[in-house]
Amino acid sequence: MFELQPFMFWLIATLTGLCAIATVISQNIVRSATWLLFTLAGTSGIFFLLGADFVGAIQLLIYVGGTMVLVVFGVMLTAQGPFINMKTSGAEWAISIVAGILLFSVLCFGTWGHFSAPQATAMDDPKDSHQAATLAQAMTGAGYGPIYKPVQRERIHYLLPFEIVSVHLLVVLIGAAYLARAKRRKGAAT
Amino acid sequence: MNPVEQLNLYLALGALLFVCGVVCMATKRNAIGVLIGVELVLNGANINFVAFSRFHPNFQVEGMIFALFVIVMAAGEAAVALAIVLNFYNNHTTVDVDTAEELKG
Amino acid sequence: MLDWLKDIWDNYGVYIIAVLAAKVLMFGFMMGNAIFSVWLERKVAGRIQDRLGPTRVGGKFGWLQTLADGMKLLVKEDSIPAAADQFLFRVGPYIALIGSFLAFVVLPFGDGVVAREMNIGLFFMLAVMSSEVFGIILIGYGSGSKWSLFGGMREAAQMISYEIPMAMCVLVPVIVSGSMNLGYVAKSQAGIWNWLVFHDPFTFCAFWIYFTCAMASCKRAPFDLAEAESELVAGFHTEYSGFRWLVIFMAEYGSMFAVSGIACLMFLGGWSIGIPWELTQVFETTLGLGPIGFLIGNVINVAVFIAKSWFLVFIMMWVRWTLPRLRIDQVMMMCLKYLIPISCVLMAGVSVWTLFVPYVVQQIIGWVICGVSVAALGYMVFQLVTWASATPGTAMPGMWRTTGLPGYQGAAKQS
Incomplete structure (x- = not known):
């Protein structure tokens, strides 16, 4: 019996995994960033497949549109030659591949079958899912507006972490601007 | 395919991304390459969070909220890390992490 | 193998066809949109710069110009x-x-x-x-x-x-x-x-x-x-x-x-x-x-x-x-x-x-903004139509009459 959900999972997961491996083995830093872009897009595809539309769209907006552009910007600002290549010796490759395979098998053995999942929670149709509203309500602990679907359990508050994150972002904004600002050379004519 | 198998597969994918990120951090000599590895690790963790939000009723909202926090934190971390890398480049004209060995203590 | 395909077809055939049709429609619309927009851009640019823009390919308004350009780009x-x-x-x-x-x-x-x-x-x-x-x-x-x-x-x-x-x-x-x-x-x-x-x-x-x-x-x-x-x-x-x-x-x-x-x-x-x-x-x-x-x-x-x-x-x-x-x-x-x-x-x-603003006030302000905007737009369209009917001047071929337009100050004094 052919099922769509597992088929889509295998398709997206294979592509994502291959792109992640390509990120690691490519020697050129911008190519590596491009493969990372495909990995991130694949991850957002996995989120959409899991029914987490809002998180998937956030992933696309912030990671793909923001963070990756920042990373490539950093590459351009710190590049000395036209296309940078990173040299990694054969011994390092061998060690890291062995270590990676070992770590992967440990993680898989550790997780495989150890989490009982009583049932899959009902997946909303993206057409009328109230995910954004539910998340906003859980973030602020408030319910307001026409689209309002109460969370099943007691009310969940993440207001304090939410505020901390927003202050954190402000600090990051100022700090990054301070660190990266153009400095006058000492002794240079003002 | 029952939910337990599906959850296992999603966790395996998360583990794969995590391992790729760790190997990337270990092998790349370029500071921005290391940053790319960190992003991969965070994405592996995010897949786990969202998979639990789907397959574990107790984490239906928490999984997604934690994923959102991770994404926001990753954006902030990338901004600060790149600012530090730029500063480092201004002082040393390279972004090779092996040259950052002046602070000893 | 064939049973497997038939199984897919029975369960998802309609779905696959719907997806493909939607994709083909969207892609076709994007291409048509690009073709039309490039033609429009060239006509608009031409008119604003007092030129004609493309005129030859495909009859009167050069409306096949983009398609011809696309062919050229493909080869x-x-x-x-x-x-x-x-x-x-x-x-x-x-x-x-x-x-x-x-x-x-x-x-x-x-x-x-x-x-x-x-x-x-x-x-x-x-x-x-x-x-x-x-x-x-x-x-x-x-x-x-x-x-x-x-x-x-x-x-x-x-x-x-x-x-x-x-x-x-x-x-x-x-x-x-x-x-x-x-x-x-x-x-x-x-x-x-x-x-x-x-x-x-x-x-x-x-x-x-x-x-x-x-x-x-x-x-x-x-x-x-x-x-x-x-x-x-x-x-x-x-x-x-x-x-x-x-x-x-x-x-x-x-x-x-x-x-x-x-x-x-x-x-x-x-x-x-x-x-x-x-x-x-x-x-x-x-x-x-x-x-x-x-x-x-x-x-x-x-x-x-x-x-x-x-x-x-x-x-x-x-x-x-x-x-x-x-x-x-x-x-x-x-x-x-x-x-x-x-x-x-x-x-x-x-x-x-x-x-916090009372509903009645919101309604009234909304009506006022709507009315003023529509009136302003109507006035602009009216002006546009009446200006366009001005006749070309005779001093130079193709020169447009400038007297009477807003911003006109000079030339009448010379004659």
Whole structure:
């Protein structure tokens, strides 16, 4: 019996995994960033497949549109030659591949079958899912507006972490601007 | 395919991304390459969070909220890390992490 | 093997066909849109510069010119510079195209005429259109040319900055209507006085700022620093030719249509022509035509929506060929110093407005804004029509009469 959900999972997961491996083995830093872009897009595809539309769209907006552009910007600002290549010796490759395979098998053995999942929670149709509203309500602990679907359990508050994150972002904004600002050379004519 | 198998597969994918990120951090000599590895690790963790939000009723909202926090934190971390890398480049004209060995203590 | 295929066909055949049909339709629309928009751009540019634009190919108005140009581009040599990074050079245009194409997945053209209706459709559109910039950066970096690199860097800085006020301005109508579902927001604006642009002063300002930012994020003049031909040859696409160049421009015109579509759906009533009834329902139930009536209503809806969006695209062209290009520091300063604070104020203001201002006052202000805007538009159209009937002067062939126009001061004294 052919099922769509597992088929889509295998398709997206294979592509994502291959792109992640390509990120690691490519020697050129911008190519590596491009493969990372495909990995991130694949991850957002996995989120959409899991029914987490809002998180998937956030992933696309912030990671793909923001963070990756920042990373490539950093590459351009710190590049000395036209296309940078990173040299990694054969011994390092061998060690890291062995270590990676070992770590992967440990993680898989550790997780495989150890989490009982009583049932899959009902997946909303993206057409009328109230995910954004539910998340906003859980973030602020408030319910307001026409689209309002109460969370099943007691009310969940993440207001304090939410505020901390927003202050954190402000600090990051100022700090990054301070660190990266153009400095006058000492002794240079003002 | 029952939910337990599906959850296992999603966790395996998360583990794969995590391992790729760790190997990337270990092998790349370029500071921005290391940053790319960190992003991969965070994405592996995010897949786990969202998979639990789907397959574990107790984490239906928490999984997604934690994923959102991770994404926001990753954006902030990338901004600060790149600012530090730029500063480092201004002082040393390279972004090779092996040259950052002046602070000893 | 065959049983397996038959199983897939029985269970998912309709689904697969529907998906393929939607994709083919969207892709066809994107290509048709690019062909029409390029032709329109050349005609508009010609008229604004007192030329005729294309006239020959395909009969009277040169309307087949773009198709002929497309043929020429298809058979052109697809060269890759020796200094370029082959992989990035090849993959860049397609990333840009995918970003632009995905925006059409959730863009509703009519009542239910949408490939995938999503509750967070607006947010999804903004997200996928923001990934278009990465393709442009790869194009700029992978070309291995300094002009391309400059263009790519400028584009990155500009688009990342302008996304912020754009997203904040588009949140203003979301706050008013309470949904990010594009179809729902459009349907809630039946009747021209219900269009969200006329809802209150904040949405009215938000529309203009959104449109400015949309122009900047489509890298249209006066914000086309990424391809400033007076400084950077052709900017990020200097090294491109043939089919890949075509793909870059298909993506650009596609995203122009997409941002205009968002402006229509969120501010200008979507597919509404200004009457307070939904056309599909009018034809289906009021006139009693059933499903055929629904179809007729939707055909009209789609036509109205496309016409409205193309009108906004036309305004973008009008601005492009009228205003001079800004400098890159002016572009950045305008965004960071003015547009972001203004959009913050608009967002806070509209929240206060919807929560605390009495409903009657809201209604009255909305009516006033709507009336004044429609009257101003009507006056402009009237002036346009009466000016156009002025006869050419006789001093020089093709010279237009200038006496009597606003701003006219001199020449009459000489004679």
